[in-house]
Amino acid sequence: MEFFLYYKALMTGTSFVALETGKEIQIRNLMNAGLTEREASVSAGPIQLIDNAMANRSGGFASYGIPAALILIIQQTLILAIGILAGTARERHIFGTLVPLDRKRLGTLRLVAGKSAAYFSIYALQCVYMLGMIPHWFGYGRSAGLGEIIALITPFLFSSIFLGLTLSVIFRNRESAMMLYLFTSIPLLFLSGIIWPLSNFDSVWLVVREIFPSSNAMFGFIKMNSLGAGISETSGEITALWVQTGIYFLTACLVYRYQVNFSAHMRSELASHTYRDIRERIEKGLKENITVASVRNLQKHKAITPMPGKLNICHPVTEQWL
Numbered sequence: 001m002e003f004f005l006y007y008k009a010l011m012t013g014t015s016f017v018a019l020e021t022g023k024e025i026q027i028r029n030l031m032n033a034g035l036t037e038r039e040a041s042v043s044a045g046p047i048q049l050i051d052n053a054m055a056n057r058s059g060g061f062a063s064y065g066i067p068a069a070l071i072l073i074i075q076q077t078l079i080l081a082i083g084i085l086a087g088t089a090r091e092r093h094i095f096g097t098l099v100p101l102d103r104k105r106l107g108t109l110r111l112v113a114g115k116s117a118a119y120f121s122i123y124a125l126q127c128v129y130m131l132g133m134i135p136h137w138f139g140y141g142r143s144a145g146l147g148e149i150i151a152l153i154t155p156f157l158f159s160s161i162f163l164g165l166t167l168s169v170i171f172r173n174r175e176s177a178m179m180l181y182l183f184t185s186i187p188l189l190f191l192s193g194i195i196w197p198l199s200n201f202d203s204v205w206l207v208v209r210e211i212f213p214s215s216n217a218m219f220g221f222i223k224m225n226s227l228g229a230g231i232s233e234t235s236g237e238i239t240a241l242w243v244q245t246g247i248y249f250l251t252a253c254l255v256y257r258y259q260v261n262f263s264a265h266m267r268s269e270l271a272s273h274t275y276r277d278i279r280e281r282i283e284k285g286l287k288e289n290i291t292v293a294s295v296r297n298l299q300k301h302k303a304i305t306p307m308p309g310k311l312n313i314c315h316p317v318t319e320q321w322l
Helices: 002-032 037-044 065-092 108-138 146-170 175-191 203-209 213-227 235-272 275-284 292-300
Strands: 304-307 310-313
Touching: 002 037, 065 108, 065 146, 065 175, 065 213, 108 146, 108 235, 146 213, 146 235, 175 203, 175 213, 213 235
Parallel strands: none
Antiparallel strands: 304 310
C-alpha cells in the first residue's frame, strides 16, 4: 500500500512543478504583450486555491494505513486462532469430531458462550495493545476517545469471534486456517473502502464487503481516529457490526448444534455396537464417518495398535481394548 502513496506523492509533485512552470511562461507572455506584472499574475491565476487537508495532514502511510491494517490484523489473527484450535481438536479426537464424545461437554450455548468469552477476554487485551499502545509508542495520530473505541470494537470482536466459530467447522486440520488467512487478507483490505473509494464500488462488491466485520470496523475506526468522528457519526458502522454479531451468533449456534448432535449420535451408535462389530468395521473401513485418515488418527493416539496378523482396538466410549 505504501507504493500507492509514493506514487501519489510523485505525481502530485510532478503536476505541481508542471503547473507552476506553465504559469510562469504565461505570465512572461502576458508581460511581453504589454501587461504589468500584477495584471499578468492576476490573469494567469485569477482564483487562488488553498489546500487544507482535514485528515492525514502529513499525507503519510502511518497515519492512514496503519490504523486500518491493525483492525484487519485483529480480525484475521482471531479467525486464524479459532481455526487452528478447531483443526487441532479434530486431529486430537480419535474420530475427527469437533466436539468430543463426552456427555458432560455437550451443549450448544455452553460451547459457543464459553469459547466466545475466552476469545473476547484475550483479544480485549490485544486491542488495548494494538489500538492503544502501538499508536502511542510510534506517535500515530489519535482523535478517537476511549468511549468511541469501545463502542466500535466491542461488536467488532463479537462478530469476528462468531464468524470464526462458524468457519471453524470446515477446518479438518490446523493448516487449513492459514490458507484462509493468506488468501483473504489483501482482498479484505481493498473491500474496506480505505484504499479504493466506496463510490466506485460495484453493487455486488458493496454487498460482499458487508459479509466481513473488518470492512465496517476499519471504515469506522478511520473516521473516528483521523476525522474525529463520534459515535453518532459512525452509528451506521456500529449498527452494521451489531447486526453481523446477531447473524453470526445464530450461524455459530446452528453449526455447533449440528456438531453436538453428530457427536451424540456417534457416541450412542458406538455404544450400541459389539466389540467384534466395531473391530470388523474399522478393519474394513466401511463404517460411516470412519475414513483412512480416522484410522490413522486412531493409530496416532494409540487407540489402534497394529500387530502382525492382528489389530487391537480401543473402544472410544468404554475405553476398553477390544
